[in-house]
Amino acid sequence: MTSHPQGDEATAAAPRQPLGLPPEQRESAPPSSSYVYAIGRAGAGLDTAAPRLTGLRDGRVRTASADGLTALVSSVPADAFSEEGMKAQLENLTELEEIARTHHTVVEAAHTGTTVLPMRLATVYLDDARVRSMLRERGAEFDALLSRLEGHAELGVKVYADPRAAAADPAPASDGPEPADPPVSPGRAYLQQRRAQRRTQRDAYRAAGAVADEVRGRAAALARDRVAHRPQQGELAAGAGENIANEAYLVPTDRLREFHQAVTGLADGVPGVRIEVTGPWAPYSFATPPAESRSA
Amino acid sequence: MGPVLLRDPARGKPECMMEGALPEAAGAEVSPTEVSAPADLTPEESLAGRQIALIDLLDRLLNGGAVLAGDVVLSIADVDLVHINLRAVIRSITPDGPAPW
Numbered sequence: 133m134t135s136h137p138q139g140d141e142a143t144a145a146a147p148r149q150p151l152g153l154p155p156e157q158r159e160s161a162p163p164s165s166s167y168v169y170a171i172g173r174a175g176a177g178l179d180t181a182a183p184r185l186t187g188l189r190d191g192r193v194r195t196a197s198a199d200g201l202t203a204l205v206s207s208v209p210a211d212a213f214s215e216e217g218m219k220a221q222l223e224n225l226t227e228l229e230e231i232a233r234t235h236h237t238v239v240e241a242a243h244t245g246t247t248v249l250p251m252r253l254a255t256v257y258l259d260d261a262r263v264r265s266m267l268r269e270r271g272a273e274f275d276a277l278l279s280r281l282e283g284h285a286e287l288g289v290k291v292y293a294d295p296r297a298a299a300a301d302p303a304p305a306s307d308g309p310e311p312a313d314p315p316v317s318p319g320r321a322y323l324q325q326r327r328a329q330r331r332t333q334r335d336a337y338r339a340a341g342a343v344a345d346e347v348r349g350r351a352a353a354l355a356r357d358r359v360a361h362r363p364q365q366g367e368l369a370a371g372a373g374e375n376i377a378n379e380a381y382l383v384p385t386d387r388l389r390e391f392h393q394a395v396t397g398l399a400d401g402v403p404g405v406r407i408e409v410t411g412p413w414a415p416y417s418f419a420t421p422p423a424e425s426r427s428a
Numbered sequence: 429m430g431p432v433l434l435r436d437p438a439r440g441k442p443e444c445m446m447e448g449a450l451p452e453a454a455g456a457e458v459s460p461t462e463v464s465a466p467a468d469l470t471p472e473e474s475l476a477g478r479q480i481a482l483i484d485l486l487d488r489l490l491n492g493g494a495v496l497a498g499d500v501v502l503s504i505a506d507v508d509l510v511h512i513n514l515r516a517v518i519r520s521i522t523p524d525g526p527a528p529w
Contacts, residue, residue: 215500232489250494252492253489253493255495256498256500257498266498362491368481368486370481417491418492420494
């Protein structure tokens with residue numbers, strides 16, 4: 133030990149180690165930062181959940197606590213989770229997905245046992261000491277948010293207009309059949325067909341809008357809060373038809389089923405309109421103070 | 429910072445695998461079956477045990493979640509699902525904070 137010629141030098145040159153790392157990780161670990169997944173009240177719920185979870189880059193999830201609040205954190209390589217490193221990762225859809233799914237797995241596991249405030253993706257501190265000081269600084273705000281979220285979960289409701297499904301529906305169009313003069317020229321038949329398509333399309337969007345309004349009405353009676361997300365579009369929007377409403381509701385956990393049943397049937401028998409309910413989710417869409425969360 | 433184009437603008441096949449073809453979330457030790465769904469919902473009504481659509485997850489993780497002034501925080505202002513706008517903003521370290529890595 134004392135004979136180790138580089139002992140002192142190595143110690144002096146060693147990068148500052150984050151506090152709170154398990155002893156086995158303190159030596160020879162590259163510089164790391166603390167990635168925060170969620171915050172909850174200090175107690176058995178999170179203390180029990182943390183050691184069973186694996187975070188980003190296979191890091192062990194641990195707790196960092198201060199003033200009665202606990203954050204779930206794990207160590208991530210400081211270079212990969214610097215501003216530039218994270219930007220590079222998030223611009224790659226495969227890496228973005230891995231981070232998102234891992235983040236969600238940790239949040240979800242914690243959420244099933246206790247009330248948590250999920251963090252937005254990619255919330256990184258230099259070390260656990262900085263996480264604890266953040267908990268102290270914003271403790272009152274977190275406490276209020278956790279109280280509001282307690283006993284609630286989030287359900288997502290998406291309403292789709294799908295004119296092609298409406299066109300395939302055997303039900304007659306609302307205006308009745310076109311008057312068909314017996315010898316129909318190909319050109320006239322084409323125009324009739326186009327008119328019918330346009331009508332189907334217009335009807336599907338109108339009907340979807342009406343269903344979306346009805347969803348809001350029914351949901352308002354059962355949910356505590358609502359947040360509108362941007363309608364989904366693009367390659368990742370896998371569902372058939374066009375998403376015209378994409379909303380999240382904060383629902384008491386003992387009313388999840390009632391909410392689900394009240395909403396899912398609203399598009400039954402409406403050609404060209406589809407409703408998709410997702411969740412229950414940890415209350416991601418309600419983790420910001422109400423004033424900020426009203427995005428639409 | 430301009431939009432970050434993740435997919436072929438000609439709306440070709442996505443460059444990366446969609447749900448189902450992806451490896452399980454890295455390092456997730458807790459399998460969906462261990463995560464109990466809230467008792468109020470039947471398994472059919474609950475997401476537990478099903479692969480969650482990435483788009484639904486990104487709606488929540490990029491637009492929702494508590495926003496903290498972390499030492500390194502990406503502020504992801506908006507997500508448009510053909511062009512994902514990832515606006516990366518580093519929050520400066522507080523003056524009395526320790527030096528970065």
